[in-house]
Amino acid sequence: MTTENAQLGGIDAEGLENLAAKNIEKPEHGHKVVKSKTVCESGFRNQNYVRDHQPFLISEPHKLLGDDEAPNPTEIALGALGSCISVGLMANATKRGVTLSTIEVDVEGDIDISATWGVGDLDEDKRLGVSHLRINVNLDGDADQATLQEITDSALKWSPVLNTFTRPASCESTLTVGE
Secondary structure, eight states, X not given: OOOOSOOOOOOOHHHHHHHHHHHHHOGGGGOOXXXXXXXXXXXXXXXXXXXXXXXXXXXXXXXXXXXXXXXXXXXXXXXXXXXXXXXXXXXXXXXXTOOEEEEEEEEEEEEEXXXXXXXXXXXXXXXXXXXXXXXXXXXXXXXXXXXXXXXXXXXXXXXXXXXXXXXXXXXXXXXXXXX
């Protein structure tokens, strides 16, 4: 969806400056724990709970044996990536005093799912998950192309979700049986 010749609702520039100053002064305050809880309803249909928000459904398409009632996990991850980049675009534009009229982020990824969740092709040398991302940013506002490119470059460089995709994260897991 494109918003033509209209200003996008902005964010609180003073609030952004205060948050940035706080995190410059005490970077440790920027370290947070984020949480979600996933509960399987049936098959590949899962309700997801985050903070006090309404749960959101994640499913699989019919060709992957799901009910196709909602985006699948990778589609949700790509949507989270696009949204994170959009947030960064708005924050960087606000910091520079640029008013944006269009923010659109298209994200595509190449994925190998041949392991079929651990019951398919289990070649240990394969790279599972998204292996290549293509991100197209459509940005417009009251700035020249060079400034819009700087805004985009900064948003991409500092996106927590893009960095989650491109840098390995450590992982630990526990099993609880029959609560």
